[in-house]
Amino acid sequence: MTAHQRPRQPYEIQAAPRVERYARGWYVIGNTASVTTAPRTLEVFGTKLVAYRGERDGEVHVLDAYCPHMGGDLSKGRVCGDSVVCPFHHWSWGADGVCDEIPYAKRIPDRAVIRAWHTLEKNGLVFLWQDPERNPPLAEQEPEALxxxxxxxxxxxxxxxxxxxxxxxxxxxxxxxxxxxxxxxxxxxxxxxxxxxxxxxxxxxxxxxxxxxxxxxxxxxxxxxxxxxxxxxxxxxxxxxxxxxxxxxxxxxxxxxxxxxxxxxxxxxxxxxxxxxxxxxxxxxxxxxxxxxxxxxxxxxxxxxxxxxxxxxxxxxxxxxxxxxxxxxxxxxxxxxxxxxxxxxxxxxxxxxxxxxxxxxxxxxxx
Missing domain, CATH: 3.90.380.10 (Naphthalene 1,2-dioxygenase Alpha Subunit; Chain A, domain 1)
Structure with a gap:
């Protein structure tokens, strides 16, 4: 194409604003050695999570990191059994996200539940499932064995x-x-x-x-x-x-x-x-x-x-x-x-x- 045949108007680059939405699927957070019984901070998907390995079950667990009691950061806490304990007031959160102990309370509030994320260990890697609709993992999309x-x-x-x-x-x-x-x-x-x-x-x-x-x-x-x-x-x-x-x-x-x-x-x-x-x-x-x-x-x-x-x-x-x-x-x-x-x-x-x-x-x- 010669110069005089080229369009006179410059090409306009388009980039639509993005709403905050993260793609559905499995995400690697590290290899198997990257998650231990010491809580690990994950800053992902516009929020903060805590990843840890249970002392009893040896499984990887991931929970929302902020304690809904007073906002303490669970990733700065400690693992006790298969639960993670908030460093602020020692509320304990089980692997299923349900509060299982408040050391100074007679009764645990019914609403004391935080999000527990689906995880997978395979191929020497730790995966985290993200779904904007909060649906469970799709079985047919589990990563194949390497x-x-x-x-x-x-x-x-x-x-x-x-x-x-x-x-x-x-x-x-x-x-x-x-x-x-x-x-x-x-x-x-x-x-x-x-x-x-x-x-x-x-x-x-x-x-x-x-x-x-x-x-x-x-x-x-x-x-x-x-x-x-x-x-x-x-x-x-x-x-x-x-x-x-x-x-x-x-x-x-x-x-x-x-x-x-x-x-x-x-x-x-x-x-x-x-x-x-x-x-x-x-x-x-x-x-x-x-x-x-x-x-x-x-x-x-x-x-x-x-x-x-x-x-x-x-x-x-x-x-x-x-x-x-x-x-x-x-x-x-x-x-x-x-x-x-x-x-x-x-x-x-x-x-x-x-x-x-x-x-x-x-x-x-x-x-």
Whole structure:
């Protein structure tokens, strides 16, 4: 298009005001070691929660943090049995949110109940269920088991918590944003496609990478899967320091409020049987640092970009509007979710070798 053919009016960026509403689904708050019998403060979803592990049942419990008696912060209290005790007047709150003791009262008020949140421990992670309608978790949306985490051939997660000054949708856009992989992630894309169905959105990519591949003919494969609005795991193959690598990445964000979120970023790698535990741990940390370095460039973009509801897209962009339609189901009341938000679709942005073809060439023979 020549200069004189271009429209005279500048493109107007649109960004509608957001009501305070957080997407329905499972959110990672940390790995299993991050919740102990010492109360932990969670500043999420525009409020404060307390997370702790019961002394008797060993389970993770999450309650609203503010005691309705006089406003004490339960996350600054202590765990007693499976209850958490307020530091202000020692009111005790059970794992179900019901007050179970007031040391100086003859009778506990009937209304002495606070919100108890649904939790899940799986894949070495602790999940918290958020639903703006306060409905219980949807059984079909429970995160799938990550078999490798339960295998001694794999390391545990190396975790980082990364604060972001933006909205969670901006992170999810990356699933369809093929064009950012070169400028941000040192990658050359050989093939790129997306698939959505129900609560899942998947990105398939094959490409080169300045850090994670070696030689012009070396390729990485990447399969990134969102299960719900906030829990994304990626399985990648590549190489580092002459050593073939297979890794799982965790990118799970949780909103602090409508303007901020925290990414719980994790890396686990398949152990090298020729290395001892110390060397494998060092390999994990080195790989994690390389990924955090690459990911930090995304963070720099998110912290400085604007929110845009009507992105001006070109024919080389991925299906950004498709991933946004998929994501919108989690902000919609469950009874009003439309078939168009969840039905199965595939979109190929760049034709090329598939993940399956590359993996078969790297490891010929039966899997």
């Amino acid at each position: 078999a490798d985490w339960y295998s001694p051939q794999w390391t545990d997660w190396a975790m980082r918590a990364i604060p972001i000054e933006s909205q969670g949708r901006e992170l999810v856009d990356n699933m369809a944003d093929m064009a950012h992989f070169g400028p941000i992630h040192y990658s050359t894309v050989k093939s790129f496609s997306n698939e959505m169905a129900g609560h899942k959105f998947i990105q398939y990519m094959v490409g080169g990478h300045q850090i994670l591949t070696e030689g012009e003919d070396s390729l990485i494969t990447s399969v990134a899967t969102y299960e719900g609005p906030a829990y994304m795991t990626t399985t990648m193959t590549g190489a580092m320091d002459g050593r073939p690598m297979k890794v799982h990445l965790l990118v799970s964000h949780i909103p602090v409020d409508m303007q901020r979120f925290v990414i719980n970023f994790g890396v686990m790698v398949r152990r090298d049987p020729t290395l001892d535990d110390t060397a494998n741990a060092a390999m994990l940390e080195a790989y994690a640092e390389k990924n955090v370095e690459s990911f930090q460039q995304d963070v720099d973009i998110w912290n400085n970009k604007c929110v845009i509801d009507n992105p001006l897209l070109c024919d080389g962009d991925g299906p950004v509007n498709l991933v946004r339609k998929w994501y919108s189901q989690f902000l919609t009341d469950i009874a009003e979710v439309k078939e168009s938000q969840v039905r199965h679709r595939r979109h190929t942005t760049v034709e090329g070798p598939t993940v399956e073809e590359v993996l078969a060439a790297q490891c010929p023979g039966p899997s």
